[in-house]
Amino acid sequence: MxxxxxxxxxxxxxxxxxxxxxxxxxxxxxxxxxxxxxxxxxxxxxxxxxxxxxxxxxxxxxxxxxxxxxxxxxxxxxxxxxxxxxxxxxxxxxxxxxxxxxxxxxxxxxxxxxxxxxxxxxxxxxxxxxxxxxxxxxxxxxxxxxxxxxxxxxxxxxxxxxxxxxxxxxxxxxxxxxxxxxxxxxxxxxxxxxxxxxxxxxxxxxxxxxxxxxxxxxxxxxxxxxxxxxxxxxxxxxxxxxxxxxxxxxxxxxxxxxxxxxxxxxxxxxxxxAVKLTPVRRAILESLRADEGPIVISEPADSTGSGSPGDSTGLLKPLLQLGRYVSAALFIVDPDVVKKAIAAGVGATIHTSVGGKFDPEHSRPVRIAARVRLISDGRWTWQAPGYNQGVETSMGRAVVLDIGQMRLLVAERPTMTVDPELYRSHGIEPARMRIVAVKSPNGFRGPYQSLAKQVFLVDTPGVSTPQLKTLPYRRVPRPIYPLDPRLRIQWPNS
Ligand SMILES: [Zn+2]
Structure with missing residues (x-):
């Protein structure tokens, strides 16, 4: 047949x-x-x-x-x-x-x-x-x-x-x-x-x-x-x-x-x-105080695996203010910055605004001065057991920027951040970082299980926020829980 x-x-x-x-x-x-x-x-x-x-x-x-x-x-x-x-x-x-x-x-x-x-x-x-x-x-x-x-x-x-x-x-x-x-x-x-x-x-x-x-x-x-x-x-x-x-x-x-x-x-x-989220500043401060890392901080409201643009500065901004001298790996989408960094070349320092451009309603760009560490074609292969393992994927072109001890991986297009291989393929070892940032509600837990000493889900604004009542639903059938919290269902006697 x-x-x-x-x-x-x-x-x-x-x-x-x-x-x-x-x-x-x-x-x-x-x-x-x-x-x-x-x-x-x-x-x-x-x-x-x-x-x-x-x-x-x-x-x-x-x-x-x-x-x-x-x-x-x-x-x-x-x-x-x-x-x-x-x-x-x-x-x-x-x-x-x-x-x-x-x-x-x-x-x-x-x-x-x-x-x-x-x-x-x-x-x-x-x-x-x-x-x-x-x-x-x-x-x-x-x-x-x-x-x-x-x-x-x-x-x-x-x-x-x-x-x-x-x-x-x-x-x-x-x-x-x-x-x-x-x-x-x-x-x-x-x-x-x-x-x-x-x-x-x-x-x-x-x-x-x-x-x-x-x-x-x-x-x-x-x-x-x-x-x-x-x-x-x-x-x-x-x-x-x-x-x-x-x-x-x-x-x-x-x-x-x-x-x-x-x-x-x-x-x-x-x-x-129902989800308990941690205020972003508290998550950063607790990560800085912790005995050992890496501590994974996830920003589910900007989850690239949930359709967010991946360019929120909701975590990057307070991290730059509070933890500039702490080793951290972050991912962000910003095609303009990628272009600028590639034009400047490896080793050059660029002054630019990063992130907060696709979804200005939920986050704003942040000014950075950064050294270009690496330029790549943005292709990488899923390694973690499970999701798409063995499949090559692309995030457009990408660059790694050094901001103090921070490593900021900037890509032209979103990619899923659940696999530590995303960072490893770009010369960043998550195990050696104090803070590893991901943009995912849950998918990262398996791949990061053996690495993460602690995990925080932080409360930042974005189109994949778990605070469902704040999302602008217009077409879903009503009543529906939790938008209509008092909804009851009559179950047949069985
Ligand atoms: Zn799914």
Whole structure:
């Protein structure tokens, strides 16, 4: 049989002032897509691993990944969609389709990109062909996705460590479907609920309990796959909300009970997701006083993994005032400064304003005098186990600036800051720093676990703030928790 595989993965932030462009996806097609993912710990890597052991033929479509940002521009999304349709049409009646999607991606005119792509695939391959798709744990699952796909399979971990395994599970489910061993049937429960990502880790706490229950159901073979989706809260779309999806072997009643029970557990634990943030000055002072470093200070409100522009000076500014002579590694996006530093050359001193330019509503530029330490092409390869491990990524061109003992990594474009390799690839060793700054709600915890002596999540303004009530939602369905804190759900007696 011939199985078409592909990936289009991006998370969107509808509040971000920066739109996503076609070029941000770094698309590769056909054999190049296989080449990129063959030994990568991605969903596509998992597809290839499982299908490679069978006699089925693999028909690769395309593979693209973009860092989280604002919605994809209208024309750019039309190009993404039409290329996807063309490549799937070219396969000519595949026997099945395996797709890696995010599920929390939007385009300027499309609030549900994954649903749109799945519906497009369905209309090309017809109603009988199996389409199995993987989704990020932060997916906003919609009715269109559930109607269009044969089965949806979500990550089980946050920080996300199981992209590869999710790909494997989806491919294995597809093989069982093709052989007739399983007749997948999905059950879906949508909650009027959004929660911040900071307390959604699957190692402990409320979300870990839900995931343990999902895994128990799978282990007992009561369902093929059970996924709990804690939607990332930066979407402003009409069908917004956390959800649960179960795929049973044609047992809709069992599936309904499973998703209802998990959804109820999710709802009842909603208050446990509230986040405690530390005032930024206090976090810096405590880091300076601590016996040993490195201390990781994260600025989730400017998380590049959550679609913020990555140019907030919310931490940089007080750090320059309070900790100038302390070793610290920081990342910031500022294409103008990169250009200036490259023009000045390594060893030169530049006087300039950095950051606070993309989102002036939330932070302002800061004046610096800095020595140019290093100039690079900004390409680096994920090393930490889990997320995209083994995949090369780009942040445009980049420079490292020395400001006293601070190392400021400045890039033309955002990149995710969760992997210490971001700094290491640019000659900065986080283990030797007193303070290591990241811009992430949670994803950094796994990769930095063995390094960080302490972690602070600081309270700075930005478009990925966990203070959800301050975000300018306009299109989410109401009532929804926590915007409508007194909302009640009537659960059926079970
Ligand atoms: Zn995620």
């Amino acid at each position: 011939r199985i078409a595989i592909g990936s289009i993965v991006q998370e969107s932030n509808d509040f971000s002032p920066v739109r996503t462009r076609y070029g941000d996806f770094d698309f590769v097609f056909g054999a190049d897509a296989v080449e990129r993912h063959r030994s990568a710990f991605t969903e596509m890597g998992g597809f290839l691993n499982v299908l490679g052991k069978t006699s089925h033929k693999i028909a690769p479509l395309s593979a693209g990944w973009a860092v989280t940002a604002g919605p994809v521009e209208r024309r750019d999304f039309s190009r993404v969609l039409s290329e996807f349709q063309k490549s799937l049409t070219r396969v000519r009646r595949p026997d099945a389709v395996l797709l890696a999607l995010h599920g929390g991606q939007t385009a300027e005119t499309v609030p549900d990109v994954a649903g749109h792509l799945l519906a497009a695939a369905r209309s090309i391959v017809g109603p009988k062909t199996a389409i199995v798709a993987t989704l990020d744990l932060h997916a906003n699952v919609t009715r269109l996705m559930v109607q269009s796909a044969t089965a949806l399979v979500g990550y089980k971990t946050y920080p996300h460590m199981d992209l590869f395994q999710t790909g494997q599970r989806a491919a294995e489910l597809l093989l069982r479907t093709l052989s007739g061993t399983v007749r997948p049937r999905m059950a879906f429960y949508k909650l009027p609920l959004i929660v911040p990502a900071e307390n959604m880790q699957t190692t402990s706490g409320p979300f870990a309990r839900l995931m343990d229950e999902a895994i128990r159901i799978e282990d007992q073979r009561e369902a093929e796959v059970v996924s709990v989706f804690g939607v990332q809260p930066w979407l402003d779309v009409p069908e917004m909300g956390c959800s649960v999806v179960s795929v049973t072997d044609n047992d809709p009643e069992q599936g309904r009970r499973q998703v209802e029970k998990l959804a109820r557990g999710f709802w009842e634990s909603r208050r446990e997701f």
